[in-house]
Amino acid sequence: MKASIIMGSTSDLAKVEPAIELLKSFDVQVSVRCLSAHRAAAQLSAYIREINEDGTEVVITAAGMAAALPGVVASQTVLPVIGVPLSGSVLDGQDALYSIVQMPPGIPVATVAINGSKNAAWLALQIMANTNAELKAKLWAERDKMREAAEKANAEIIAKYEN
Helix, strand or coil, X not given: CEEEEEECCHHHHHHHHHHHHHHHHCCCEEEEEECCCCCCHHHHHHHHHHHCCCCCCEEEEEEECCCCHHHHHHHXXXXXXXXXXXXXXXXXXXXXXXXXXXXXXXXXCEECCCCCHHHHHHHXXXXXXXXXXXXXXXXXXXXXXXXHHHHHHHHHHHHHHCC
């Protein structure tokens, strides 16, 4: 299993690291790049050509402000592209969110919450699980753990406040 994560700036790394760590915890090979759609367009296109051929299954893109990166990537591949809008501007990520979700027909970008790189990784895992039974089983097991934790939290609240 192979995924790519592309961020627009090195200042985005701290917001992207949770996705890298989550993917690696599920034994996904992760290729990480910092390639601005505006300042490194030729290098970005060359990298997209590379991932179109190297077995990459899904691409996570993270960008703030104008957030052109996810759309530029999606325009050059048919791989699933997940956009992560990032905060950091005076609009606190809303500009990036609107930019990413407003893609033209035929060039979709799945979009998660502002600074939601971890959910982008979960979505990437779910996409890859469609063709990987072992990964699908691991995801179901993880959901069971989440359910158990929620049930435990509920029981603790009931025990604390019910008379």
